[in-house]
Amino acid sequence: MKNKIMRKIIITYGLISGAIVAGLMFATMPFWKSGVLNFKNGEAVGYTTMVIALSLIFFGIKSCRDNFFQGTITFGQGVKVGLLITLIAAVMYALAWEVCYNTVATDFIDKMSEHYISEAKTKAASPAEVEAAVAEMEDFKQWYSNPFLRFGMTLTEILPVGVIITLISAMLLRNKQVLPALQNSR
Numbered sequence: 580m581k582n583k584i585m586r587k588i589i590i591t592y593g594l595i596s597g598a599i600v601a602g603l604m605f606a607t608m609p610f611w612k613s614g615v616l617n618f619k620n621g622e623a624v625g626y627t628t629m630v631i632a633l634s635l636i637f638f639g640i641k642s643c644r645d646n647f648f649q650g651t652i653t654f655g656q657g658v659k660v661g662l663l664i665t666l667i668a669a670v671m672y673a674l675a676w677e678v679c680y681n682t683v684a685t686d687f688i689d690k691m692s693e694h695y696i697s698e699a700k701t702k703a704a705s706p707a708e709v710e711a712a713v714a715e716m717e718d719f720k721q722w723y724s725n726p727f728l729r730f731g732m733t734l735t736e737i738l739p740v741g742v743i744i745t746l747i748s749a750m751l752l753r754n755k756q757v758l759p760a761l762q763n764s765r
Contacts, residue, residue, distance in 0.1 A: 585647045592639030593667025600632035600668060600737070601675030608683050618694045629740045630674055636661045636741060636750040645760035661732060665741030673733040677726065678750025685700060688723055692716040 607624060612617040622748055642653035643660045652660075680687060699712030723729050751757050 585643055585660070588639060588642045589663045590667065592635050592642070593664040594671070595654045596632045596635040596639075596664060596668035597671025597675075599635070600672045603632065604672070604675050605626035605683075608679060611684065612686075619693065626740065629663075629672075631739050631746070633665065633737075633741050635668075635746045636664050637752070639664045640745075640748045640752050641758060650760045651755050652749075652752055653765075654749050654753045658745055661689055661745030661748055662742070665738065665745055669734050669737045669741060672737045673730050675728060676682060676733045681728070688720055692720055695754065724756055 606620075607616060607628070608622075611621065616763075640652065640660045642658045644650065644657070648656065656741065695716055696709075698714055700709050703709045706725075
């Protein structure tokens with residue numbers, strides 16, 4: 580019974596976190612299309628949405644601490660819970676990117692390539708450096724066309740954010756004085 584409670588908490592918080600990060604991805608796509616977001620400011624917006632969504636890791640660990648571990652949780656237990664929530668959210672994020680990439684952001688890789696080649700042209704000291712940048716982007720475009728590699732790369736965008744939030748949350752919540760559980764008064 581108790582394992583079901585913990586599993587339910589992890590799945591619930593993972594799915595909610597994943598839904599938030601996926602929803603925010605879809606919500607920001609029109610800003611990419613209109614040019615409001617670009618490769619200079621888009622990264623900051625993307626990682627901000629990840630932090631917002633993955634903040635649920637803290638509350639998931641707290642919920643496990645309060646409802647499964649009777650008000651105390653070790654650092655290791657907190658890390659386990661947080662990483663499982665992160666994994667669920669990360670998979671949802673990568674799946675959402677696949678949907679976006681294949682529907683509303685079909686020109687993403689071409690725009691990215693244009694951006695980096697343009698940057699190379701302004702920073703390059705020689706035509707050979709520009710040619711190298713163009714060749715590198717062509718190789719990357721070919722690599723990125725593989726959905727399995729793209730999915731894995733997308734996971735590596737969000738997983739480190741989740742790991743950091745997990746470590747901070749587990750460290751804070753191992754102290755039962757941090758947002759202690761409300762006691763039933765009977």
